Amino acid sequence: MTTESPRGKIFADRTLPLMLALGFSSGLPFLLVFSTQSTWLREVGVSKEAIGMISWVALAYSLKFLWAPLLDRFDAPIFGKALGRRRGWMALIQIGVALCLAGLSFGHPGEGLLWTICFSFLLGFCGSTQDITIDGWRIAVAPPERQGALSAASQVGYKIALLCAGAGALYIAQYQSWRAAYLAMACLMVVGFIANLFAPEPNAHIETAPGARKSLIETYAEPLKEFFARNGRSTLLFLLLLALYRLPDFVSGVMANPLYIDLGFSKTDIANITKIFGFGVGLAGIFVGGWSASRFGLMPTLLVGGIAASASHLSLALLAHIGQNLHMLTVAICVENFAGGFAGTALVAFMSSLVSPLHAAAQYALLSSLYALPGKILGGFSGFAAAKFGYSAFFVGTSCIGVPVVALCVAVWRAHAAQGAGAEENSLA
Known part of the structure; x- marks a missing residue:
């Protein structure tokens, strides 16, 4: 019978709360470019036909495999040297998600859709790329026997983020404004950014270093x-x-x-x-x-x-x-x-x-x-x-x-x- 080393327990204790926060960061943008946004658009009079077509901006979540290998092969600009390859990309993209949410907040979809469509497209790209970086970090940072616990922590964080981006954003929009709702969601991206700063950089890059x-x-x-x-x-x-x-x-x-x-x-x-x-x-x-x-x-x-x-x-x-x-x-x-x-x-x-x-x-x-x-x-x-x-x-x-x-x-x-x-x-x- 084998027992887990104290070092392994410390490692698990450190990564699980970080994974919870990163899972939260991963889930936050999704509804804000999908169902929550469709509520905003319909409320200001955008047609059902237009709402349906605007949903195509979320296609980036289905096409992320096209650029995922590039994030494994190259370092991120600005942050790559300071934080490492995986955490560098994560930090850069998290900032991008926050900026896109802030940009969406200043749109007026009832008067014109171009601003909203442009920032929604950018948010879909940044949100899906953030998923790549967080999944890559999770797979690389822990051995297979730790992946079950990390996946569970990630899912819990993701679900909490959906609650915030769904009910939370709707509450703020009801009692304040849609601009306040999206700015609040942009501020919540700080949760994942701080977790990334404290996260360990994996020593190896899974599936790319050997090749x-x-x-x-x-x-x-x-x-x-x-x-x-x-x-x-x-x-x-x-x-x-x-x-x-x-x-x-x-x-x-x-x-x-x-x-x-x-x-x-x-x-x-x-x-x-x-x-x-x-x-x-x-x-x-x-x-x-x-x-x-x-x-x-x-x-x-x-x-x-x-x-x-x-x-x-x-x-x-x-x-x-x-x-x-x-x-x-x-x-x-x-x-x-x-x-x-x-x-x-x-x-x-x-x-x-x-x-x-x-x-x-x-x-x-x-x-x-x-x-x-x-x-x-x-x-x-x-x-x-x-x-x-x-x-x-x-x-x-x-x-x-x-x-x-x-x-x-x-x-x-x-x-x-x-x-x-x-x-x-x-x-x-």
């Missing part, structure tokens, strides 16, 4: 080649399910807050029910999803999550049909958030099962970037669909996307089982 003499093309190509070779004929099936699994959520999510505003709910109502109450229900969905995966297995959980997440949009269709009703809003949010948390946990487990330990960072970055890409592209057209067919029909339509998702889950279940059986036969041979 320092490799060309840039090889750096990009090797993880892809290994992924396709290992999964064989099932690769495209796995990727197709990955691309479609959360498609209903991404398409419907752009129009959820505009629905609440158009029904006459106040920003306080939205904050109380969809953000604070929904926060707790979403956490419950995450925990139940994790328990289900360990108790019943990954593939059954993935199937149930796909059905639940898609069907949950029928509650929003019913809300749109009934109209302004706080009880129905509460029911809809409970159903949506619980199903979303459950399905999200299943999807993360599925993506993790597809990744090779040898190329964990590169492959997971690719999968986590691409799974949202189709949904975010189609989400840009969601305003046109909601305007043409009405909210009720729109949310029924997003729920119907779940039919091919369920069929894919069954096909992937069979392919996953066949792949596991083949691997077992090879090990016995």
Whole structure:
């Protein structure tokens, strides 16, 4: 029996609170360029069509794999020499996020959208790049046995940030102004910046230092080649399910807050029910999803999550049909958030099962970037669909996307089982 050294305990104690703060910093920008911003835009009279297209600025979160390897190979300007490669990039990008939030606060979207679109695009790029830097630091700073605890701390910090950027920003906007809300969020970026100053710089850069003499093309190509070779004929099936699994959520999510505003709910109502109450229900969905995966297995959980997440949009269709009703809003949010948390946990487990330990960072970055890409592209057209067919029909339509998702889950279940059986036969041979 081995015991953990005092040095290991000190290391863990130091990195966990830092990871909590960095997870907070990572989560803060996301809603401010997505659902919280859509509330602001709809309130000042921006059309549903325009709101849908503006959501495309968040595509950077799905394309971050394109520039992620560059952050591993080169030092950050200004901060790189003083803080090291990973912390240098982190500091530079955190300042960029704060400046973009401050810039957004001085926009007047009711009078013109150019300012808002430009700063939203920059915020999407900086926010997604911050995710790259924080994920890279987490993977490099601790051995594999520490990653579970660090990931949990990161997720908790991220969820707290979503609460601040959701309910917190709406409260400030309700009682002060949208400018005050976005300036307050910009100030909260100091949490992650201070944590970065106290964080240790990893001694090694995961996956890049051993291949320092490799060309840039090889750096990009090797993880892809290994992924396709290992999964064989099932690769495209796995990727197709990955691309479609959360498609209903991404398409419907752009129009959820505009629905609440158009029904006459106040920003306080939205904050109380969809953000604070929904926060707790979403956490419950995450925990139940994790328990289900360990108790019943990954593939059954993935199937149930796909059905639940898609069907949950029928509650929003019913809300749109009934109209302004706080009880129905509460029911809809409970159903949506619980199903979303459950399905999200299943999807993360599925993506993790597809990744090779040898190329964990590169492959997971690719999968986590691409799974949202189709949904975010189609989400840009969601305003046109909601305007043409009405909210009720729109949310029924997003729920119907779940039919091919369920069929894919069954096909992937069979392919996953066949792949596991083949691997077992090879090990016995």
